[in-house]
Amino acid sequence: MREITLSQAVNEALAEEMRRDETVFIIGEDVAEAGTPFKILSGLVEEFGTDRVVDTPISEPGFMGLAVGAAMTGTRPVVDLMFGDFIYLIMDQLCNQAAKTHYMSGGKMSAPLVLRTNMGATRRSAAQHSQSLHALVAHIPGLKVAMPSSAYEAKGLMKTAIRDNNPVVIFEDKLMYNDKAPVPDEEFLIPFGEANVKRAGSDITLIGTSSMVQVCEAAAEILAKEGIEAEVIDPRTIVPLDEETLIASAKKTSRVIVVDEGHQSYGITGEIAGRINEKAFYHLDAPVLRMGAMDVPVPFSPALEDITVPTPEGVAENARKLMSGEMIHAA
Amino acid sequence: MREITLSQAVNEALAEEMRRDETVFIIGEDVAEAGTPFKILSGLVEEFGTDRVVDTPISEPGFMGLAVGAAMTGTRPVVDLMFGDFIYLIMDQLCNQAAKTHYMSGGKMSAPLVLRTNMGATRRSAAQHSQSLHALVAHIPGLKVAMPSSAYEAKGLMKTAIRDNNPVVIFEDKLMYNDKAPVPDEEFLIPFGEANVKRAGSDITLIGTSSMVQVCEAAAEILAKEGIEAEVIDPRTIVPLDEETLIASAKKTSRVIVVDEGHQSYGITGEIAGRINEKAFYHLDAPVLRMGAMDVPVPFSPALEDITVPTPEGVAENARKLMSGEMIHAA
Amino acid sequence: MVKTKTNTEDYLRMYRQMMRIRSFEDNANQLYLSAKMPGLTHMYSGEEAVAVGICEALKVTDKITSTHRGHGHCVAKGANFKEMFCELLGKEQGYCRGKGGSMHIADQSNGNLGANAIVGGSMGIATGSAFTAKLLGKDDVTVCFFGDGATAQGLMYEVMNMAALWNLPVIYACENNGYSEYTKTEEIAAGSITARAEAFGIEAHQIDGQDVLAVNELTQKLVARARKGEGPFFMELMTYRYHGHHVGDINREYYRSKEEEKEWKENRDPIIKFRSWLVEQGIASEDEIEAMNAEIKKDAEEAVAYAEAAPYPDQSEVDMHVFTDVKHALA
Amino acid sequence: MVKTKTNTEDYLRMYRQMMRIRSFEDNANQLYLSAKMPGLTHMYSGEEAVAVGICEALKVTDKITSTHRGHGHCVAKGANFKEMFCELLGKEQGYCRGKGGSMHIADQSNGNLGANAIVGGSMGIATGSAFTAKLLGKDDVTVCFFGDGATAQGLMYEVMNMAALWNLPVIYACENNGYSEYTKTEEIAAGSITARAEAFGIEAHQIDGQDVLAVNELTQKLVARARKGEGPFFMELMTYRYHGHHVGDINREYYRSKEEEKEWKENRDPIIKFRSWLVEQGIASEDEIEAMNAEIKKDAEEAVAYAEAAPYPDQSEVDMHVFTDVKHALA
């Protein structure tokens, strides 16, 4: 199968959906001629014109609000939020308006829009351009949240998101934009709420989101050399969450680590671990371990930044401890 | 001891701290003559004048940002955010600016401010005036988060918050403003990070935040009649979190329910349950159960709203199940 | 006053619609005072000429966005009493199945995209609705209603900028009733409201909001021009609210005088003024008007009775409409 | 040009400061091109007369807030090369101990409250700093630097309104360099920028930002008036950035022409212009100027060498400075 980058995958997904449905449009800063600072959208304005690839002023709350109104009245906006860190600016329009439109209207109105944004540290972009803030939106009823882990997922989830009649937030890891993966030539969609078992294993379950899937796979490689067979699972969407697959794996392996790049405290690992603990408790040989990013703002200095996020070695080390029955964290 | 309402407690705390430190000021909508729509601040403008009790235009991001700058330059703002639901509007100033100032400056600057806001449903205020959004800010490193459960805590935590050199967010339950509790005449402070064991018990631990402490206490009453002795714990601050007390209790009782009024999914119960599961796992007879508000926008209709939040009966019922060894949720 | 419609029917409909709003509000207020209405509500009485003058210049497919003070807009855009009262009481037959309530009432069948409990919260939505019209080549115009207080929300400037850059068919209608909550407009708005719009290159008009014909005439002109792509426009409509900020705001002498209220009610009432004009012009006799009033009153009372007797939504609805594609989100 | 300071020293310091900025940026750019600098940075070259003209009218205790393009402001407000380069390289001796980096560089000892990576993010902070001065009765003035692109952020209008209502001693300094990222200002800013400030009753001036004396003269006047409580003020300074949006933005013909760049660099360079004036006026000879330039160049190169050799912060610093009162947040 041909290999394309995650950027190209997103670009293809958007182009295909824009061809299929002329109510789809893209809105955000420097999305047209510039094709975004990450050059993800290159070529789209040439094909679809500036009516459908719309450069905005630097008004995140404004264009997010505009997208909500546009979605409510018959179009399908794809909002481009240049950095995930700017999500704080649009929370009201996203969470008070878009997320609640369908419910507050008793099912009569809806806001079918996609918010495309990113996440991920270790790019030396410092505290306001490096955050992974998916936990904030996953908490709000009415929003779906997708976290693609490769070009393949980036394409399939984006196409599904655009066709979904609800507001969907997609977090792309900005460090993976140039990473290649096999992506079919033919059209495909990835349904929401279906986790992907990336690697089968019987000793321990490693659940990773976004780029942490790769971290888990690398950890699994390390562990395999030591005779530990790790199962690696990518939930792909955290809302809806495919509890069933996660719990089945937990019951099978009886040991679980959840790895995510958001801050650990009050982040998404708590929910995933919580559900597994609740529903697979009597099958577990050890507590579900959680590994998130450190609870510190992302430091600029390379000497500090790299140690704030989970690594394959760190995951492998914790896996070993769990396997050896060590009571990690136990006082 | 005299009893005063939670409103009065907040009012007293502010008045005392404003007398003690003239750099303390209050800023928000209709805080002066009107004393807020909840009439919490009545009398303060008369004592401290409009320079220190500052009515603003309806510009939440603006006055939150102003408070950050004021705090950075030598004052101690207490920001009044009329409804907790408006926190979405100020997330950038709170989370990108205030929370990160100290860290990004390598410890050279700080933003000692208090954000006073509220939470709580069942007031028929519908989806945009009823949310309990403390999970969003608890996730952001650099912010402390307090959740008073009575007039006593409201006073003691507020005074501590004002003296703290970090940004602190306080969520008051708007349904408790008129609830009375004993509050000493003498000055007192409640340190952050110290949970309060409201009721001792040996059979099961009920951890509740804000008004859910009362719900847990009421559940404990019901259970006591049935011979089940519940321990009720109020963490008082969720950042910092007094893990030690919670874990010690979990080890003692071996059964835990965490009750909170935020939406359950990706809310704070996941973190609290996660830490207990990790650190008391081998002492637990059952998984830590989590009870949050339903994962739905808050409906207006009284027929629907009341069933979205945890109740004493619901907590007692789950406690009974845990006690009887029923494998709740277990597939 | 200027004759803008030669059609008697049009004049009578304007009168009728103003009277229907007044009547609706009298009943809503009564429901509150007799503790039959859950929560609070904000009365539109006194401002009828604004909503009616504007909405009578619109087609059914034209859109409006409304505010927390939204009953007037809803009636003026064509809504029925029964569904409205049902909504205010949280009943299943309400426009939003009781899930929205007064602050979220919407009637998408008549182009009312909904009230909004976030001050200024619908400015993006209105602008987005106009964006849809432009993108899809429809000639629909959107009117964005908001209060003087909402001019303090930064969102307004963000969306006005985009609307101006892209010539969107949107009319920003600022209902300047002199107050936001308990604060006079001059205390929270520096400079000039119309100049703010003009600074973005938007044609702005200040107009007497108590004169339904003047409002209607201006709106007709602006709507016609907006349909041709000459938008956006801005209107500042000088008006007054007769009741408190909300129904519970009874003692208001501390922020405005009884004399001021009396002056507006007695000498500037939009309904009284228009009624005398109708009689003077021989368009309707006093008897005809009284008959109309009586009929409206009866309609309103019947609708109230209907709504009081109507059933609440079934509790199973609580997790419906969270997502469009999931019947019960929590099942 | 108008003579605004009769003091030779002042003129020479202005020249020196402009030259220091240019020299700093040349070295920073070089560090990037030779892959020695982590992440990206935004060059201030071309805009020196703005920062210097303004900051030379300020006292040390006056405050400024800066932007993502902040090196110029930092130097102009009095910072040292060594601590600045150390910060850019993430070293422990940096102004922020390497935690902030280029986009968060701050120097509170000289009143620089910091660069900001959120466009417009510091407008609230600047206004709050001015609020502090007023509340505490200090005569400090705060200057808020921001770009033309930042005028699209709603926050600006919110804080200008409050500053105008309360006569705060703040000067909003809009550096209009014709572009925000890859977009021309006229494509993202409708109407007139100065008119927007005027609409809030704020005195606004548009001025040639390449003329350091003109900038300095105007600023001196406005600062003096602001100290007396006659603020706020607004300045739109017409300027140009010589480099790309950031150091990596090399091929920029698609959004601006080489001719345009050449015209500004050759005919409107603030340093060349001021240098000839100094020579013409007999304030400095060519030789003296060359000597000054050489000295500055040497300083900068030494500082770079120093910073390159300087140590990174110890990894144990990673969880320091999250909170003021906790040495290690994760210990």
Ligand SMILES: Cc1ncc(C[n+]2csc(CCOP(=O)(O)OP(=O)(O)O)c2C)c(N)n1
């Ligand atoms: C963002 C936000 N801030 C504050 C409030 C509380 N609030 C509700 S109505 C109101 C006053 C609004 O004034 P105005 O816009 O003039 O409308 P009016 O009530 O006069 O019709 C305020 C402050 C809110 N609902 N939303």
Ligand SMILES: Cc1ncc(C[n+]2csc(CCOP(=O)(O)OP(=O)(O)O)c2C)c(N)n1
């Ligand atoms: C809120 C926010 N939106 C977008 C960005 C990305 N961004 C960084 S600089 C910039 C352009 C800023 O333009 P302007 O304010 O004119 O400043 P200039 O770069 O021209 O100095 C943009 C869009 C950001 N950092 N913050």
Ligand SMILES: [Mg+2]
């Ligand atoms: Mg008003």
Ligand SMILES: [Mg+2]
């Ligand atoms: Mg610019």
